[in-house]
Amino acid sequence: MHPVPARAALTEFVLKVHARCDLACDHCYIYEHADQSWRRRPARMTSEVLAAAAGRIAEHAAAHQLTDISVILHGGEPLLLGPVRMRDVLAELRRVIGAVTRLRIGMQTNGVLLSEQFCDLLAEYDVSVGVSLDGGRAANDLHRRFRNGDSSYDQALRALALLRRPAYRRLWSGLLCTVDIRNDPVGVYEALLAQQPPRIDFLLPHANWDVPPPRPRQATISYGGWLRAVYDRWCADGRPVPVRLYDSLLSTATGGPSGTEMLGLDPVDLAVIETDGEWEQADSLKTAYHGAPATGMTVFSHPADEVAASPQLARRRAGRSGLADECRRCPVVEQCGGGLFAHRYRAGRFDHPSVYCTDLKELIVHVRENPPAPVRLDTGSTDDLIDRVTTPTGDRLAIEHLVDAQTAIVRALLRGVADDLPPGGAAADGWAALTELDRRAPGSVARVTAHPYVRVWAVDCLAGVAAGHRHGVDYLGSIAAAAAIDAGVPLTLTVPVRNDRLHLPTIGTVLLPEVGDGTARVHVEKGGLRVTGDDVAVAIRAGAGGDTARWQPTRRLVTSDVTVLLEDGDPHRECHRLPATGRLADADAARWGVTFATAWEIITDEVPGRAEELGAGLRALVPLRRSGGGVSEASTARQAFGGVAATETDPGSLAVLLVHEFQHSKMNALLDIVDLVDSARPTSVVVGWRPDPRPAEAVLHGIYAHAAVADIWRIRADRRVDGALATYRRYRDWTIEAITALDRTDALTPAGSRLLRRIAHCVTGWPS
CATH class of the missing domain: 3.20.20.70 (Aldolase class I)
Structure with missing residues (x-):
């Protein structure tokens, strides 16, 4: 034998x-x-x-x-x-x-x-x-x-x-x-x-x-x-x-x-x-x-x-x-x-x-x-949406649908903030400017309000907590000013300054230590913008890219087919469970750019469908401070669809982190529009990736994310990358064990059960 x-x-x-x-x-x-x-x-x-x-x-x-x-x-x-x-x-x-x-x-x-x-x-x-x-x-x-x-x-x-x-x-x-x-x-x-x-x-x-x-x-x-x-x-x-x-x-x-x-x-x-x-x-x-x-x-x-x-x-x-x-x-x-x-x-x-x-x-x-045309998503069908977000090769159409849903949610939140505004104040002026810009330059308003941390601000503002509460309703002026800069539309508004900083989402941060906590006036002009307040005036030229003593523009990570904000300035990025870095030095930001570009090439090569999804939905990458353990870490936040936070790491690891965390972001967006877990049946499940029992929603999150990670390592194992087979098996085992455990509970709705079955059908069909 x-x-x-x-x-x-x-x-x-x-x-x-x-x-x-x-x-x-x-x-x-x-x-x-x-x-x-x-x-x-x-x-x-x-x-x-x-x-x-x-x-x-x-x-x-x-x-x-x-x-x-x-x-x-x-x-x-x-x-x-x-x-x-x-x-x-x-x-x-x-x-x-x-x-x-x-x-x-x-x-x-x-x-x-x-x-x-x-x-x-x-x-x-x-x-x-x-x-x-x-x-x-x-x-x-x-x-x-x-x-x-x-x-x-x-x-x-x-x-x-x-x-x-x-x-x-x-x-x-x-x-x-x-x-x-x-x-x-x-x-x-x-x-x-x-x-x-x-x-x-x-x-x-x-x-x-x-x-x-x-x-x-x-x-x-x-x-x-x-x-x-x-x-x-x-x-x-x-x-x-x-x-x-x-x-x-x-x-x-x-x-x-x-x-x-x-x-x-x-x-x-x-x-x-x-x-x-x-x-x-x-x-x-x-x-x-x-x-x-x-x-x-x-x-x-x-x-x-x-x-x-x-x-x-x-x-x-x-x-x-x-x-x-x-x-x-x-x-x-x-x-x-x-x-x-x-x-x-x-x-x-x-x-x-x-x-x-x-x-x-x-x-x-x-x-x-006669390749099939891209399938138009039946937006009225929950089953169709679930089937598409669980497609193992990725589905850009599903992400576009989630993006559309997020746009509607953010607009509703902004209206919620505006509902109780006192008349005639800075916030009311900001709201009026934003609604007028939405008529004149809707693409610019859409780009700014799609920033993950605009929603974070709105939710925290309505709840009266965190940085959203500190910036308050006057931050509507900051959003409107950012949209005006994006559109090139002249505008003057009063906006909040907090901790010496006036932040314009997706645009950049003006440093105003003379103001501290207060307000300043932003003048959007043809050649750039001016900021005035408390005997200080700052002029910023249009397109100014580098840091100055007063100006920190939002940097971008750019590849041939995607542009993502390197978000190290937005005050609402602190919603992640891990601490964000401060403003990166130019050399550090440049290194992030190289790493991201290489990671993007890896994603496009290994899981091109996931690259299409990320291209449709990823908006911002937040650098995190490395913990004492020195391991790579990453995070998403419930209210920040399209935002991923990660510690600096090598391109191969960053590729995995981006796919992993975007799965969590997708799941958060899906949970906004579909009930997957029966809240009347609280359940805790033991999973392989955590020592503590986890609630059903967290387990579903982990299953969804780990299945995508296992798929990447499966592909790397097929290419005989060192250590890939063991890593693939670990993530696959975790996923299948969690699917089995969660399936034995009555914690999921019919939609949640469908999602679980779809993932199970995919993962259990992979080779061991």
């Missing part, structure tokens, strides 16, 4: 718990194709086989230190086990495998026998459920019938109605549709979409060169054309639901993972355990020849390591080098990957292009030439 390298570990196991089916689908690859080994196998997996199988999976997980394992209950039809035996199976899997790693259990079913009793059981053991449906009644009835010819459509729809119930919705993983080109493609798509699935999978009928796929004379379209038609309609609809096939093509087009065995060059890490305990390869191979999936091993005689190292699985992990010469030379090979392994079979060999080669190429070229 040879040692198995870590990369050859198996992470997904298909468990054939019942080898018979209550339907007689004529396209079934288990019963209707070349391999007929089901005839010699017992109908049900015995307790002895189950125990041995669970033991082998647990042994494999422990040996490879796998952080999670997927087990898919399959058949035949797994629900034929009945609720009692199904409970035994689930309990054994959780007891044995769950003791050494996180266990994700799924099930693929035709849905005929699904009942409330089954759903309650599956919910108890946290089992995700995929249901097979080929479209509307006519489309489904072409193949999915009982042995007596009766339709199974009504029973399938009854199962889907159960899974749509709030109590069971989290169990539903999606619909699996086998393509029949006799069916209208758009009609099938619409029928599937009408069931409100969380995901749709389209499966090409299993076939090979010896037994080609059916192409009926009455069909007027190819398989590629059929899938093109659905793709076009899906894009026109704004991609309302994930479709694995199309998502895979869009992901691989940018070098991302395939996420499906049908396409791409992702390594295969799946094995099947039959009812008699035999180890097999994927079921699709049953369409090639009798015995094609066999390995000659059983769970009683062979560990999973030997299955993973077997020549049968090795040839399916060979990637591009294992493809036919024609495939290796093909311009779409990185996306196609030669197609499904079983579809390459001809005359005893699998070294041919897919029997669907022409169809796949037609679809891939079409998708390349």
